[in-house]
Amino acid sequence: MSTITTEDGVRIFFKDWGQGQPIVFHHGWPLSSDDWDTQMLFFLQHGYRVIGIDRRGHGRSSQVSDGHDMDHYAADAAAVVDHLDLRNAVHIGHSTGGGEVARYVARHGKGRVAKAVLISAVTPLMLKTSGNPDGLPIAVFDGLRAGLAANRAQFFRDVPAGPFYGFNRPGVTPMEGVIQNWWRQGMMGGAKAHYDGVKAFSETDLTEDLTSIEAPTLVMHGDDDQIVPYKDAALLSVKLLKNSTLKIYPGFPHGMMTTHADVINQDLLTFIRG
Numbered sequence: 531m532s533t534i535t536t537e538d539g540v541r542i543f544f545k546d547w548g549q550g551q552p553i554v555f556h557h558g559w560p561l562s563s564d565d566w567d568t569q570m571l572f573f574l575q576h577g578y579r580v581i582g583i584d585r586r587g588h589g590r591s592s593q594v595s596d597g598h599d600m601d602h603y604a605a606d607a608a609a610v611v612d613h614l615d616l617r618n619a620v621h622i623g624h625s626t627g628g629g630e631v632a633r634y635v636a637r638h639g640k641g642r643v644a645k646a647v648l649i650s651a652v653t654p655l656m657l658k659t660s661g662n663p664d665g666l667p668i669a670v671f672d673g674l675r676a677g678l679a680a681n682r683a684q685f686f687r688d689v690p691a692g693p694f695y696g697f698n699r700p701g702v703t704p705m706e707g708v709i710q711n712w713w714r715q716g717m718m719g720g721a722k723a724h725y726d727g728v729k730a731f732s733e734t735d736l737t738e739d740l741t742s743i744e745a746p747t748l749v750m751h752g753d754d755d756q757i758v759p760y761k762d763a764a765l766l767s768v769k770l771l772k773n774s775t776l777k778i779y780p781g782f783p784h785g786m787m788t789t790h791a792d793v794i795n796q797d798l799l800t801f802i803r804g
Contacts, residue, residue, distance in 0.1 A: 531590065534613045536606055538597065543590035544610050545570070545582040551644070552579045552616045553802070556607065556634075558625030558650075559731055560686070560724040561715040562589025565624070568791045569798070576799060583610050585630070587723020589715065598726035600734045603630040608638035620802050622647040624787060625758060626731040629653055636739035645802060646747040649794070650758055650784050653767045654737045664762045671732045678725055686716040693756035696783030708788055740770035747774045748801045750794065752782025775801065 533541045545563055553573050555566040563570075563582030570580040584591040586606055587598055607630060611619065619642055623631030628651020635643050658665035677685040690712035691697055697704035716724070749771070751764035760778060768774045777797060779786060787794045 533591075534609055536586075536609050538602075540586050540594050540597065540606065541592040542586060542606050542610060543584040544614075546579070546614060547581075548574045548577075548579045550578045551802075552581055552614075552619040554607070554611065554616065554619050554621045555580065555582045556621065556623035556627030556630045557582070557585065557588070558627050559727050560588060560719055561712065562718060564589065564711070564715055565788070566622075569622070569787060569795060572791075572795045573799070578802075581610070581614065581616070583607055585627075585723075587727070588719040590718070593720030593723065595722055598723050599730045600629055600633045600736070603730070604633035604637055607634045611638070611642060617642050618644045620645045620647065622649065622798065623651060624649045625784065626652055626727065629731060629734060629736055632736045632739040632743065633734075635745060636742045639745070643745045646743065646745050647750065647798060647801065648747065648764075648767060649750045649787055650752065650755055651749070651763060651767065652731045652734075652736075652758055653763060654740055654770060655735045656732045656758065656763070662762070666732070666759070666762075671728050674728050675725055678721065678728075682721055682724070683713075683717065686713050690785075694783065695785045695789050696754055696756065698756075699754070699783075705789075708785075712785075737770060740767055741772070743771055744773065747771050748777065748798075749774055750777045750779070750786075750797070752779045752784065752786045754781050755784045755786075757784035 557565045562584045621631045628648040655662050658667050690709045749764045751760040768776045
């Protein structure tokens with residue numbers, strides 16, 4: 531099992547497959563690098579080197595008590611990148627992983643990043659504030675924490691069976707394997723990391739990170755995302771980025787790279803090759 535140990539003693543698990551230009555995948559909350567299986571196999575078959583990282587407290591990385599914030603997430607990713615000496619890399623982040631990508635590229639990516647992709651990302655800020663009036667109220671995130679603390683196993687069943695993949699929409703057939711895989715990944719991780727992670731993905735303002743990114747950045751979002759509403763995320767992010775491309779997908783859910791992998795993978799490949 532491939533791991534590195536960070537300066538604060540946290541063991542971070544990563545996958546590193548293939549040869550060629552590196553693509554680094556940053557997963558969403560509360561999952562693991564396994565959430566990128568379809569993408570990693572796809573790009574491996576197209577001649578790329580693919581790297582997936584389990585965030586601290588998630589997947590096979592250490593279930594530590596502290597450091598569950600965007601600064602540590604980005605620093606941990608940087609530790610893996612430095613260990614592997616990755617250059618000319620494409621960094622792709624989904625949801626919370628999109629926030630992690632923004633912070634990593636802004637603070638650690640100089641000279642190493644070719645392009646970035648934000649998929650259904652939490653950027654620039656999810657929480658409703660005076661400066662972000664269209665954000666979600668704190669009660670939404672308090673509800674996530676309450677559900678997790680009361681019965682994490684049931685909560686981690688209800689989220690993928692409902693809004694995450696849009697399986698609660700009329701006419702959409704739930705994919706039982708996908709639901710179970712989400713639950714499996716979630717339950718692999720630590721409850722403390724997941725609890726603290728809600729604050730990290732909802733209250734971290736990534737505005738300055740986005741404005742400082744020079745690399746070409748693709749912003750992808752479904753307009754039926756019930757987890758991260760696209761109007762206060764993707765539409766604001768592209769206004770802050772210096773060199774961005776926006777793709778909005780009608781009817782696609784938050785977990786669209788799983789439910790619509792054929793479309794998302796091809797658009798990612800076109801952007802990376804372009």
